[in-house]
């Protein structure tokens with residue numbers, strides 16, 4: 001009903017003469033039948049029941065919920081970027097290839113690596129891609145006994161999961177009392193079976209791994225490779241580069257640091273940068289620049305192959321490129337400085353009211369513990385729900401796993417002091433409520449369109465699709 | 470303010486530093502060891518103003534042949550289809566596109582319900598019991614289906630039809646390599662999976678048979694035959710399917726598929742040089758707890774109101790970590806929304822009509838090619854793609870066509886040496902009679 005197909009300008013033929021019996025669907029797919037206006041009303045109503053960065057503050061740790069510039073959206077919709085087919089002749093898509101190439105050059109400089117692929121679709125996909133390259137590298141050296149990937153206990157869940165999908169066993173290394181990787185534990189677990197260490201730096205506590213060079217020496221000393229989870233790059237742009245810290249490969253989350261929007265969960269883009277050793281193993285095709293123009297090179301005998309059809313999430317890469325070009329070197333440096341300043345400011349103002357397990361300068365985010373409030377019978381989950389009543393998206397909660405009742409707060413650089421102060425006031429009020437009127441917090445939220453949902457019921461008797469009664 | 474995206478003022482900065490108790494921002498970076506501290510400035514292009522950047526990038530975009538300005542017959546997995554105007558209006562609502570994964574359901578009911586509707590419509594089209602909230606794309610979805618099958622059956626071999634999109638085949642092989650799963654290609658015969666060969670190759674170590682419907686050559690596989698062979702060997706049947714074709718074709722679910730995957734790009738998603746598109750993943754109930762990625766489920770709140778949450782999360786990486794069977798975290802949610810809007814706009818009738826138009830137009834092209842003396846090599850039932858034997862260099866042909874305002878078909882010689890000189894021609898509902906006639910005529914005069 002709500003559509004307008006092109007006129008059928010050819011003679012109609014009875015379909016049954018073209019599709020043998022049994023191929024023609026007997027029951028139509030039960031899709032809606034609504035007018036254009038009713039569709040718009042439906043989705044407008046849904047959008048009103050959704051909170052985005054444009055709706056309000058969104059300090060969701062590890063996700064870098066910064067402003068999504070509108071120019072990015074316009075550029076990605078330029079007909080010359082949106083309406084090009086990936087299999088068009090290369091001569092007809094030189095502008096797109098130029099953009100990809102220049103984005104690669106920018107990301108190589110930003111990360112301090114030697115080469116980079118834009119093929120992976122998201123962070124986790126980039127992790128796995130890089131691990132497959134590491135695997136191919138070791139195999140090419142006859143090092144087939146390297147079956148273990150070391151991951152800190154504070155790592156994001158995708159790190160160990162990617163290691164498994166790439167065929168490695170995961171070894172977990174502990175954090176020390178400062179929230180950093182325990183060097184002694186690391187020394188204990190490395191060996192000639194070490195394929196790689198996956199590290200997030202700053203780590204998921206928002207702390208910079210100060211012993212990074214020692215760690216690099218330990219891993220390289222046993223012949224392993226260093227993998228950098230760049231989800232937190234917003235914390236170190238222009239301050240430290242993975243390549244200079246001794247890392248052999250890095251993935252970036254363009255949908256975080258470089259404003260790709262999150263889109264309600266995706267699409268993202270997870271490019272992987274590598275040092276020289278790993279270049280031969282990059283996924284193919286590899287984008288090269290020649291005298292005649294840009295070209296996709298498939299002749300890469302040592303390449304791990306293809307991790308995704310075509311060349312990655314180009315539309316997201318266009319947005320990231322637009323962002324980088326809008327910011328320039330000074331802008332990106334300011335991004336990191338303000339992201340870190342904002343986080344430290346919030347951390348210090350909130351410190352008297354909540355437990356701060358690791359009391360040192362944080363980078364772009366910090367993790368508070370709600371254990372003080374838990375003793376009063378109020379859980380971090382309750383406080384998160386109470387924040388909804390103030391119009392905020394709560395922080396990431398119960399992650400990383402090594403903080404009890406954790407609240408991971410990442411303000412980003414695009415928030416003003418005024419916004420931060422208002423959020424801090426709300427948090428302080430909630431801390432007070434926990435002491436004085438805990439039931440207000442325990443029963444939150446009070447103002448949302450729906451109250452807490454029964455997740456146990458959802459999992460016990462799953463209803464995953466609509467069915468007519 | 471240093472930049473329009475950065476609200477920090479000097480006054481704010483001073484007050485904040487005072488609160489923290491440091492005298493400069495630099496002090497906050499004192500934990501970065503001197504040796505690794507980056508000195509100086511990135512050697513990248515300087516910042517550009519909004520207007521001049523728009524100008525530069527629109528010039529860059531203009532170097533590409535926007536295929537809406539051409540008559541495009543290129544398909545091979547990515548298609549130029551009718552995209553209802555409202556799709557962009559809906560996905561441009563920033564409550565949707567600036568949100569993260571709906572981990573806080575009370576303020577994410579919009580996204581959750583939209584995804585629930587996506588799951589429902591994918592189930593309807595595929596004939597499956599449940600579908601997830603999206604995968605990166607059709608290729609990785611197929612690979613994950615293979616991995617699921619291997620894990621579920623505890624078998625270590627996948628048989629993949631040679632008529633599956635070659636790029637997807639490559640991706641399946643990559644994922645399989647990590648999991649030490651063997652991938653063996655089943656030959657094709659007359660443009661479809663060779664059932665006799667499949668029957669000989671399948672054994673009790675075969676986890677799944679992977680086929681495409683309609684297949685890479687546009688041919689509609691006989692899934693009944695594939696099903697009989699596959700289930701006889703107690704392997705899973707995995708079908709990669711263009712969901713738009715399912716508007717008219719008997720659903721793979723009805724024909725016994727265990728897993729149906731594919732890419733929803735034909736529903737309202739721009740070609741965008743190959744991505745982002747939108748993988749989908751649908752299964753039967755018995756595989757519910759093995760599905761990769763996020764699932765939205767219906768439930769009720771404390772006062773009994775209907776609502777939606779992310780559910781069965783115990784499958785996922787953030788809970789399972791190294792025991793997870795998939796590492797996917799971010800998916801393609803915004804494109805799942807785009808596809809939902811397009812599916813909703815087309816609706817029950819429209820999806821049949823658009824699928825029918827595709828078959829009819831491709832059939833018209835087939836007849837026109839044959840009338841002009843071309844050999845159309847596969848004669849089975851087709852969807853919107855046909856293979857034409859041009860007996861000449863497709864590269865040279867396509868250059869010539871391009872000069873005439875036509876983007877020619879895919880050069881099959883690039884993926885199969887036996888198909889040198891063959892073009893895979895996609896004819897969607899977007900192509901007019903006039904454009905098809907022009908294509909046939911230009912190809913005729915090029916050959917002559």
Ligand SMILES: Cc1ncc(COP(=O)(O)O)c(C=O)c1O
Pocket residue numbers: 062063122123124125156158159200204229231232253268270797798799
């Ligand atoms: C530290 C870290 N690593 C990896 C990822 C995975 O990235 P993606 O969701 O893009 O796959 C995330 C995402 O939340 C993350 O926070």
